[in-house]
Amino acid sequence: MKNTITILLLCALHFSFAQSSTKKADKLFDRMWYKEAAALYEAEIKSLDTNSKSFDSEERAEHVRLLKRAGDSYFFNTDMENAHRFYDQLVSSFYSDIDPEYIFRYAHSLEGIGKYREAKRWMKEFASRTKTKDDRSEHLNQVGLTIENVLDIEPRFILKNVSVNTKYSDFGAMYYKDKLVYSSAIDSSNYHTRIYHWNEQPFLDMYLGELDEIESDVSLIDEFSKAINTRYHEATLAFSPDETKVYFTRNNYDGDLQRDGNGTNHLKLYSAELIRDEDSLPTWQNIKELPFNSEDYSVGHPTISSDGKSLYFVSDMPGSIGATDIFVVDILESNNAQDSTFTGYSKPRNLGEKVNTAGREMFPFITDNALYFASDGHLGLGGLDVFESKVEASNFSTPNNLGTPLNSELDDFGFIVNEEKNKGFVCSNRLTGKGDDDIYSFIRLPEPEAAPCNQLVRGYVSNTITGERISNVKMALYKDGSEIETTMTGVNGAYKFNTVLGCGENYNVTATKVGYAAKEKTVITHEEEGETVVALGIETLNELIVEESGVLKIKIGIIYFDLDKSYIRKNDAALELNKIVLLMTEYPKMVIQIESHTDSRSSDDYNLELSDRRAKATRDYLISQGIAANRIDSAKGFGETQLINRCSNGVGCSESEHQMNRRSEFIITKM
Template sequence: MKTIVTIIMFCVISFSFSQNAVKKADRLFDTMWYKEAAVLYELELNKIERRNQGGDANHISLLKRAGDAYFFNTDMDNAYKWYDKLVSGFYSEVDAEYIFRYAHALEGVGKYREAKRWMKEFSKRTHKKDNRSPKLDQRGLTVDDILDIAPRFTLKNVSVNTKYSDFGPMYYKDQLIYASAVDTSYYHTRIYHWNEQPFLNMYVGELNEMESDLKHIDQFSKLINTRYHEATLAFSPNQKKVYFTRNNYNGDLKRDKEGTNHLKLYSAELLKGEDSLHTWQNIKELPFNSDDYSVGHPAISSDGKLLYFVSDMPGSIGGTDIFVVDILDDNNKDLTEYSGYSQPRNLGKHINTPGREMFPYITDNALYFASDGYLGLGGLDVYESRIVNNHFNEPENQGAPLNSELDDFGFIVNEEKNRGFVCSNRLSGKGDDDIYSFVRYPKGEASCYQAIKGYISHNITGERIAGVHMFLFDENGRELEKTTTNINGGYAFNTSLDCSTKFMIKTEKTGYGPREKDVLTLSKSGETVVPLGLETLSRLIVEEAGVLKIKIGIIYFNLDKSYIRHDASVELNKIVLLMMQYPNMVIKIESHTDSRNTDAYNLDLSDRRAKSTRDYIISQGIEASRIESAKGYGESQLINDCKDDVNCSEEVHQENRRSEFIIIKM
């Protein structure tokens, strides 16, 4: 009886702890601390699975929340993991919204065939009840149709991208303003918790001649950048006024009744007579903001009369919709309650869906935006709605490679040059969200592009070489991109080149001779594979497990002695000559013994031999500063199994008695 009572009490206590953990996870989730919430949900789900107690309403709720925590943080691998368990285990009890999210997660991990099936299931369940249904039922446009869209874009990952979020580009004169989570001054203290990155600020990038890359210059404005998020901005046609997105922060961070801090739109003006990015003033909150919903992602028409933005304000069709207001001048008598602006107008069901429409960009030709409410390739896709007779045409998916299985958004374009920028968190990027430049081919003109990839190996041994710096140049010698070979010696450039185009690849790695090769891309879309062979600068230089060493004959010492014998000096002179040939070479010397004798004795003997070797090389005219260290390791780094009390031949013991000359730099 006592045991039973104890077990019951233990179960009650365990249940209480579990309930508290779930409540904490829910609080984190509701305040958008998705990453922390996901960890707690997973812990609870793992407990349920270990106890084999799944199947109740609480289990289903946890599966939904775990999937959502990853889905809203765009971690589609983990979202798919939990949604798959939800749908496969509780199909009849799963409502249509989770079928929709499951289909998007499938797209996000590249399972398009399965996603197609579940999109049809979503449409079947919600027919005539959810206006996403006709957009996703695939009786007209199908996923296969989108995959078959002729590629019109070539993309390049720009140089300013980091391992954090970099997105929201916008043209400003001959520069580009963008948002980044890189903030070294606050890195340790200011982290936004839904994906554990530093807070976003806006920065200035200098565009190169081809407008295909940019170089970081400075912060956009120290007055506009605060200790919380600033991102996505738009400029008036005369570029004297800027609209930007910021947390609901004006000295104090404000939250709604649920504890959510929303986004707001602000404007600022360039100081009169100034032309500096640092002289923005008169920061104002726009009058249609609210503490109870978000407003952000501005875009301005070319005539400066219309301001487009994204919001989840009352009257929204979906998660977030695109709205527009008229920008009224001071002479306009119809200023209404929104001083300086008309009342916000929803762009309607022709553009907006029950999903998310975000990041609008308007030109005289079209409205571009990102959405997950239309049939797409996964996550947010970029859509184009052409403007005909002042009306927006049916939005069209822009296809791959502009769109991918994850989120693609923040599209801006120079319509005349057919060049622009887009953002994506696709797996081939440098970090979370990355900015990509693109070239767009006119519609109807078949684009032909080539991806450049290959591998680097040793010319003699054939062994693949990691850590080789690779440089891609165009036919005019302009550097396009650089990368580094992976552990298997492979490399791939993000930059795509036109078909039948000349380019050059150069290599660089310490200890190896440089290599360059002129290549012509293939004549039809695909991949141009360029393998290259390298050789070390000298036959004495070898690479072992990624470490460059000078390989000479065995350095023999007399028993229990450390002085340099004549036969040893012959070998050491090879190192002297090599170091004279390469005056920037710096080495370190490591000496090792076999396992015979005591550890202390071997350590002392090897150290004396290493230093004796160093002294000899210096005596032959090599500067002491070029030998970083000379150290003995005794028997601590044996290269075979000849440890203490193991019977080995003299030949096998000799393998452990070695001196190594490691190249630090050249």
């Protein structure tokens, strides 16, 4: 009889007296008396299987309906083994007749019996059929996660089944002073036991438990409050920070069960205050409904922020994303209410699609560090799993499954924790329990230290315009503005830093070289062990500045001289040299060397003397135009000693080939 009675708390009591169906099983199902309904559906299905060899269209439709109802009767009671029996028949025999919801439930039933590989396949099928209509497919396949990833999570919890558990449903633990309050279906009455036919158990009340010295076990003390407990369900509660006010979940009951137009009795949130009576004994009094309750939907499962300003709860109210969502309201002073309809509270706000899914999000518990909750819409191991969503600047991070053994193949929920002590309680209906839902204490182990992840940064530097790799570039690595290491690029423009860096971290790399504009690049190292390659492109400070064979030069047009002459011609040579004057004026720290070369024609000595005169004439012209003499390191002729092609003495060459050797070069030595 492994069922999750707690799920009924948001499905609520349903008393449908409509006579729309003549079948007793349907009446029981509509009243959520699932155990009795399941037995009748099984009998009808067996009769169909025995007496019919083939179906007409009406019989086929009825068979499909019965298989759905039988599977649902067990699924809603979290009896995944029996749910799987009927969903398997449904999917195997009537695949074309079923909607995606039953693929989803079939996959969950497979998880519930440990068939994760098959479940994964059917989850993919569910995703493919619902990707534009149902966000559970997105949540169940987030960032490429698989069930295997969840199973591989390092175990962090040591669980113990507490003594207070019974054969009935025990769940919903909450700290109260140095004790524990919890809900139980144990029958403590002295009169005829009242049975809730969903699961054939007594109705829920809240009890007070004594914690042992190490907070790992609980023993029953008494009812929590006779004023709060009624003939129907009370469960899941939360206290204000000073523990003088309690919020709790109850059937819509004010002496009589109140129902909506369909006969459904929904859940509501109530508050009570701790007030001293005539004998100075503190008792819970002044029980009130919260103003955002409704006759038409359920509200329950409260949790309060540590500052007492926010109340989180679960509801299927209009605006819900899925079957049940987590909402939050601000707890206000009555005279500061935003709307008289919600006196004392803001309007409810849905926590949004990062937390809520098209499935069920339930049993929230908020701390300063995280929001913990149960869900079957995020990727889990079957039924409800417990998830953690970190609090980041008042926002919630993508939820993480807390893994085994906290989560199991069945329902795991009602997680509470003392963050400082790393101790807490969780509820589960796993098969190893004492009865139905059981309370487990746990010790939370520290998060395992991640294996060190190391990164090295390497790369290359090239000319942005030409693509040529650049050597002798000074490379610097920075973290948060502090220099970590410097190095130089090699002959092929490559560089590598030797400092071992962290993975997924931000750094800055800079490239500087004389004659080039400095370049800086922000780098995020890779998330996995290895190297991060950072390529940088740099450009010279001016289009006249070029680098040839590792040497910076000023590149202007050809400086023409008259035959055997060395004076600067005004109509052409001066125009080109004026470009150098302008460039050196723009960069007042620039220092150059002047080299003049001839072709191989005429004698060697003559060419050497002629080129030297031309180099010095060029220097004198630049000085005459205002360039300081100390900014010209040298002006020297090299004649035909540095030919750049094959045209040496005695070699026949064209005029254009000889022209290549008649050149003036302006080499930058400083900037």
